[in-house]
Amino acid sequence: MPEPSPTSTRRGRLLRCGAAVAVLLALAGYLAVQYVTGGTGAPRCKVVSGRDDGASYEFTPEQAANAATISAIGTSRGMPERAVTIALATALQESGLRNIDHGDRDSLGLFQQRPSQGWGTQQEILDPTYASGVFYEHLAKVPGYSRLPLTVAAQRVQRSGYPQAYAKHEPDATLLAAALTGRAAATLTCEGRPDATPTGGPSAVRAALVRDFGRTVLQEAGAEVGAVEESPTPKAAPGAGDSRTVTVPVREGTTAEGTALQRGWELAHWAVANSSALHIEQVSYAGREWSAGRSRSTWSTSAGSGAQKSAKSAAEVRIVTGQ
Structure with missing residues (x-):
């Protein structure tokens, strides 16, 4: 059997090195994408x-x-x-x-x-x-x-x-x-799957609201603003006044720009953005509703929302937690 020539040996080494470099670059690219996107299957x-x-x-x-x-x-x-x-x-x-x-x-x-x-x-x-x-x-x-x-x-x-x-x-x-x-209403959505170790519950939501918006967010409509609505039936349907619901009233004059409606959407979008971290399952405002899920969540029209109900719902943001 003839000996391989030095040229073919070098070519083989170069090809193997090139293949190894290509694999490493592909792996690096994959890892970079995973870092940027949060990983395969991560909520978005x-x-x-x-x-x-x-x-x-x-x-x-x-x-x-x-x-x-x-x-x-x-x-x-x-x-x-x-x-x-x-x-x-x-x-x-x-x-x-x-x-x-x-x-x-x-x-x-x-x-x-x-x-x-x-x-x-x-x-x-x-x-x-x-x-x-x-x-x-x-x-x-x-x-x-x-x-x-x-x-x-x-x-x-x-x-x-x-x-x-x-x-x-x-x-x-x-x-x-x-x-x-809040200027662009119902434009932010999240899938809302909780983090691996979510810190949820009404008290966590209230603490985060105060952290980001200041204590005035709990004082906009009197002493009861931001309070958790208690219910004798903890298993009640979300948003039906159960112990997992935080209601944040909205009134005029709470934003540097825009109206109370804009303030409401600011609070509603904030809750959706924090849905994974705070284990939030549902947010309702101005006749619209967002619910967490494994598919792409969207803002939908609340069930049975008439003009009177929509007017009332524009006066408060309702946040339902999973705990």
Whole structure:
């Protein structure tokens, strides 16, 4: 049998090396997709345009909960929707809307803020509520930020080495801001499957509402606002006044922009965005209803919702938990 030539041997080695590299690249790509999407079969969230122009953005429950916090902190501070859009685009670029504990040098959290640059302690920066608040504090000091291009406004806060990178996230951030500030009604949905270790129940929902919106969210309509509706029959159907239901009344004058209806949709979308983390099974508002499920959840018309019932339901957001 003839000996293989040196050329064919080298060619064989190159082919084997090339195949190995291709396999490694394919594996790396797969793992990257799994990281970005939350893994195969992971529950998803989706926001669509309120203009029926086909625009949409899909993301994970973790990203949805962080986006909802960023938006709520902004509106609670009286910041306009444009400020929320800037904040969301910044977090999309800096962390992918994930509260990560690492980054360039000592950068941390949703906005990759640095303790060494005076943004706060590591513990503070890794608190999404704190991180969002301090971002808005800096943004509010930028003269005319709402009229500036998004990249310019974000850069004056972040001092990034890649300022133009914020621009590509503006369309998605705009969709998210419209939904999470309540301007675009019934445009945000999640599948709503709970996390592996959900922290649910009415008390957890109330605590999260106060964390993101402040104590006024429980005081908008008097002492009973945000209270859990008790029932002698804990197994009652969701939304029928059982012990798993949190009712948050809505009234005029609760938003920096828009009407009470917008405030209601802000709270309703916040609840849907937190459905996995807080084990929320159903959200009802203004004659519309969202229910958690393994298929794509949507906002549907509430059963038997007439004009009178719709008017009443617009005065409160009902959140039903699974615990």
